[in-house]
Amino acid sequence: DLNSDSQALLHFASAVPHVRKLNWNSNASVCTSWIGITCSDDGTRVTAIHLPGIGLSGPIPGNSIGKLDALRVLSLRSNYLNGNLPPDIPSIPSLQSLYLQHNNFSGMIPTNLSAKLNVLDLSFNSFRGNISLTDENLPRLTVLNLQFNSFSGGIPDLNLPRLKLLNLSHNMLNGSIPTTLRKFPISSFLGNPLLCGPPLTDCSVSSPSPSPIYLPSPPTIPTKQEGGKSKKLGAAAIIPIVIGGSSFLILLVLVFFFCCLKKKTSNGSRSSKAKATNGGRSAKPEDFGSGVQEAEKNKLVFFEGCSFNFDLEDLLRASAEVLGKGSYGTAYKAVLDEGVMVVVKRLREVGVAKREFEQQMEVVGRVGQHPNIVPLRAYYFSKDEKLLVCDHYPTGSLSALLHGNRGTGRVPLDWDSRVKISLGTAKGIAHIHSEGGAKFTHGNIKASNVLLTQDLTGRVSDYGLTSITNILSTRGIGYRAPEVIETRKVTQKSDVYSFGVLLLEMLTGRSPLKSSGHDDVIDLPRWVRSVVREEWTAEVFDPDLMRFQNVEEEMVQMLQIALACVTKAPDMRPTMDEVVRMIEEIRQSELDNRPSSDDNRSKDSNVNTP
Numbered sequence: 001d002l003n004s005d006s007q008a009l010l011h012f013a014s015a016v017p018h019v020r021k022l023n024w025n026s027n028a029s030v031c032t033s034w035i036g037i038t039c040s041d042d043g044t045r046v047t048a049i050h051l052p053g054i055g056l057s058g059p060i061p062g063n064s065i066g067k068l069d070a071l072r073v074l075s076l077r078s079n080y081l082n083g084n085l086p087p088d089i090p091s092i093p094s095l096q097s098l099y100l101q102h103n104n105f106s107g108m109i110p111t112n113l114s115a116k117l118n119v120l121d122l123s124f125n126s127f128r129g130n131i132s133l134t135d136e137n138l139p140r141l142t143v144l145n146l147q148f149n150s151f152s153g154g155i156p157d158l159n160l161p162r163l164k165l166l167n168l169s170h171n172m173l174n175g176s177i178p179t180t181l182r183k184f185p186i187s188s189f190l191g192n193p194l195l196c197g198p199p200l201t202d203c204s205v206s207s208p209s210p211s212p213i214y215l216p217s218p219p220t221i222p223t224k225q226e227g228g229k230s231k232k233l234g235a236a237a238i239i240p241i242v243i244g245g246s247s248f249l250i251l252l253v254l255v256f257f258f259c260c261l262k263k264k265t266s267n268g269s270r271s272s273k274a275k276a277t278n279g280g281r282s283a284k285p286e287d288f289g290s291g292v293q294e295a296e297k298n299k300l301v302f303f304e305g306c307s308f309n310f311d312l313e314d315l316l317r318a319s320a321e322v323l324g325k326g327s328y329g330t331a332y333k334a335v336l337d338e339g340v341m342v343v344v345k346r347l348r349e350v351g352v353a354k355r356e357f358e359q360q361m362e363v364v365g366r367v368g369q370h371p372n373i374v375p376l377r378a379y380y381f382s383k384d385e386k387l388l389v390c391d392h393y394p395t396g397s398l399s400a401l402l403h404g405n406r407g408t409g410r411v412p413l414d415w416d417s418r419v420k421i422s423l424g425t426a427k428g429i430a431h432i433h434s435e436g437g438a439k440f441t442h443g444n445i446k447a448s449n450v451l452l453t454q455d456l457t458g459r460v461s462d463y464g465l466t467s468i469t470n471i472l473s474t475r476g477i478g479y480r481a482p483e484v485i486e487t488r489k490v491t492q493k494s495d496v497y498s499f500g501v502l503l504l505e506m507l508t509g510r511s512p513l514k515s516s517g518h519d520d521v522i523d524l525p526r527w528v529r530s531v532v533r534e535e536w537t538a539e540v541f542d543p544d545l546m547r548f549q550n551v552e553e554e555m556v557q558m559l560q561i562a563l564a565c566v567t568k569a570p571d572m573r574p575t576m577d578e579v580v581r582m583i584e585e586i587r588q589s590e591l592d593n594r595p596s597s598d599d600n601r602s603k604d605s606n607v608n609t610p
């Protein structure tokens with residue numbers, strides 16, 4: 001009964017030290033006031049325990065939680081629990097979901113498991129021995145996550161018809177992957193150098209090459225304070241910088257004079273045709289057509305499949321509004337005669353010749369054919385003007401949705417939408433990386449470059465511009481990987497870092513850029529790591545997210561992914577394909593275990609959720 005449940009819980013709380021004090025006391029109601037406890041509808045039994053990241057440490061005593069024989073969900077993930085898992089816990093007959101990831105449990109998995117288990121997540125622990133699971137004892141299993149442990153031996157031939165998500169990666173498993181499990185993706189098995197067979201390399205190949213291993217830093221494990229030291233430059237480095245800098249300045253002044261002179265003499269140029277407004281004011285000096293010469297020779301180049309029916313003349317006649325000034329140039333919203341809205345980006349400082357520009361546009365056009373990418377519709381190149389044309393997205397960017405309109409009527413972006421946008425964005429970047437070739441990067445991943453469709457699908461914009469403009473966005477500095485700050489070279493791994501910062505932004509609700517200017521930058525990864533080090537992970541999350549129930553587990557999983565992406569060493573970061581798979585796993589378990597996150601749900605309506 002409820003009394004014996006509360007006695008067992010008090011025994012657990014007194015035996016297991018915890019940093020964050022639990023408010024469990026025998027005088028208060030277990031069901032309505034004890035933190036982390038959910039009861040059955042009639043309030044007679046404890047059905048779920050959610051105690052993620054509260055600094056629980058040491059072993060769990062037997063005869064404590066194991067006595068809660070109406071328990072359906074147990075989530076003790078992201079603590080410091082260690083020792084063997086008491087066998088009476090996974091064998092609780094009613095247990096459906098067991099989340100113990102990111103602790104330091106060791107020993108073997110107990111053999112007697114609840115036949116009702118639906119989710120078993122023991123990942124990121126030190127469990128060892130064989131994976132002693134059988135079909136018979138787990139007929140309902142849909143999620144099995146054992147990644148990052150020390151399991152050894154062969155994988156049992158599990159025929160689990162309901163299993164949707166399997167992750168055995170990064171263990172010490174060997175032998176051939178059973179045929180029943182070969183339908184799972186390669187990511188389910190990576191990081192087991194002695195494992196072979198589809199989807200890994202064929203077993204006939206003598207020694208399968210070890211797959212790359214990256215170790216995401218678990219949020220509750222303290223890491224060393226990051227060195228904030230700045231390197232001093234020696235004279236040998238300063239002299240070329242000074243000489244280079246001065247020559248560049250002189251060149252700039254000359255170019256400026258030349259441009260002024262040229263402008264004065266080019267009367268009657270097309271610029272007079274363009275009507276541009278900026279919040280109702282004329283924005284003549286900013287007209288995106290002012291550099292267009294000999295329009296008949298340099299027509300707009302449309303990409304294949306583009307259904308737009310306008311030409312350069314129409315574009316230059318359109319009324320335009322400045323959307324914003326970015327590092328690569330100014331973006332205008334242009335309304336064409338038929339009411340069609342497009343965005344014209346006027347590039348500045350294009351550092352390549354026409355041929356190279358066209359080649360890059362070919363790649364950009366090809367890469368843009370994906371549901372999570374803003375396709376480029378057309379471009380224009382002449383000596384004095386370079387324009388890119390794409391669709392206008394009235395819903396705006398992720399940045400606007402997260403940080404804009406902080407007033408009272410504001411509707412915060414809910415968790416499910418954030419997961420959907422993150423997954424879409426990750427897929428878009430992964431596509432850019434695979435379709436564009438190993439050297440092709442986005443180079444400027446940030447929340448204002450993730451545009452949203454009406455149904456909140458994330459689409460990545462502004463890709464592939466770093467190589468033609470030779471500009472590193474100063475506005476994106478808070479998203480920039482540490483190695484890019486040193487080398488000024490963007491890579492696919494630096495895109496992964498920037499995406500990690502974007503995930504942190506989405507989780508914390510904090511922007512890595514302060515609106516007051518680009519010098520004022522928050523180092524989000526450093527801030528998050530420091531809060532996590534203080535052992536209270538929940539503090540990092542956006543207060544707007546805290547009102548959605550039963551999403552903490554997913555938020556912590558997403559935080560793990562973000563922290564893996566912002567690992568300092570580029571090689572240790574996952575690839576974007578891996579990131580997509582990791583987010584999909586969250587999405588999948590979310591779909592399997594939880595109705596959508598709306599704030600009206602009753603506390604007990606989804607006890608199957610961590």
Ligand SMILES: Nc1ncnc2c1ncn2[C@@H]1O[C@H](COP(=O)(O)OP(=O)(O)OP(=O)(O)O)[C@@H](O)[C@H]1O
Binds near residue numbers: 449
């Ligand atoms: N196609 C579009 N539809 C709607 N809004 C857009 C579109 N393209 C850009 N924007 C918005 O216009 C503003 C200016 O965009 P722009 O890309 O020029 O600069 P940025 O993203 O702030 O910086 P950067 O040049 O470093 O990418 C941003 O707020 C961006 O979200």
